[in-house]
Amino acid sequence: MNKESTETLSVVTEREMPHPPEKIWRALTQQPLIEEWLMKNDFEPRVDHRFKFRADWGEVDGQVLAVEPNKTLTYTWVAMGLESVVTWTLTPTSTGTHVRVEQTGFRPDQQRAYNGAKYGWQQFFAALEQVVARTD
Amino acid sequence: MLFKTLADPTRRAIFERLCREGEQTVRALTARSGVSQPAVSKHLRVLKHAGLVRDRHEGRQTHYSPQLGALAPLIDWTSQMAGFWQRRFDHLEDLLKRMDR
Numbered sequence: 489m490n491k492e493s494t495e496t497l498s499v500v501t502e503r504e505m506p507h508p509p510e511k512i513w514r515a516l517t518q519q520p521l522i523e524e525w526l527m528k529n530d531f532e533p534r535v536d537h538r539f540k541f542r543a544d545w546g547e548v549d550g551q552v553l554a555v556e557p558n559k560t561l562t563y564t565w566v567a568m569g570l571e572s573v574v575t576w577t578l579t580p581t582s583t584g585t586h587v588r589v590e591q592t593g594f595r596p597d598q599q600r601a602y603n604g605a606k607y608g609w610q611q612f613f614a615a616l617e618q619v620v621a622r623t624d
Numbered sequence: 625m626l627f628k629t630l631a632d633p634t635r636r637a638i639f640e641r642l643c644r645e646g647e648q649t650v651r652a653l654t655a656r657s658g659v660s661q662p663a664v665s666k667h668l669r670v671l672k673h674a675g676l677v678r679d680r681h682e683g684r685q686t687h688y689s690p691q692l693g694a695l696a697p698l699i700d701w702t703s704q705m706a707g708f709w710q711r712r713f714d715h716l717e718d719l720l721k722r723m724d725r
Contacts (some may be wrong), residue, residue: 514723525718570701
């Protein structure tokens with residue numbers, strides 16, 4: 489295991505929502521609520537619990553890694569060749585909650601290339617993504 | 625191919641500069657690269673072969689521009705998932721509004 493952990497890519501999405509963290513936590517962790525905004529599931533907010541998200545386009549296999557009620561939730565997200573970890577962070581604000589989701593991972597078909605590369609890919613991709621975003 | 629092409633730091637620096645600053649001549653690229661013009665030209669040929677740059681001849685000068693589309697296989701899943709989470713956040717907000725009732 490050399491540089492695998494640092495040679496992944498990540499996606500961050502964040503948004504302020506005018507709702508308390510407790511309420512958002514329920515939407516993130518209760519099966520019928522998860523189904524309403526994400527996918528059908530057998531999720532449980534319990535460390536080590538294995539679950540599936542199901543959609544028309546396929547399935548996501550996951551396992552809960554960390555649970556801190558109303559604050560953070562981390563699970564693995566393995567789907568369509570993507571091996572990743574999803575981390576939710578809820579931060580209370582004066583008007584509601586700052587919701588942040590970060591997905592970090594890699595595709596196995598890129599893994600060898602990532603492992604073989606001993607260069608600052610992370611930084612490189614961050615810079616490139618900014619460039620790509622600007623050219624949209 | 626892309627990784628191999630961009631693994632060389634000098635070549636990567638040339639490509640990054642083209643991404644940052646747009647189309648440039650070999651001469652302009654050489655001026656700040658710290659390597660000789662033939663070396664820069666060689667790096668540009670490799671980048672062109674990988675589809676990362678395109679050349680355009682104008683008089684005696686050759687202008688090179690970056691081809692960001694060639695990077696799609698590398699950044700694909702992240703842009704896919706970024707769009708996915710944005711849409712899911714919209715659904716989540718709709719649900720949160722409904723939960724108030």
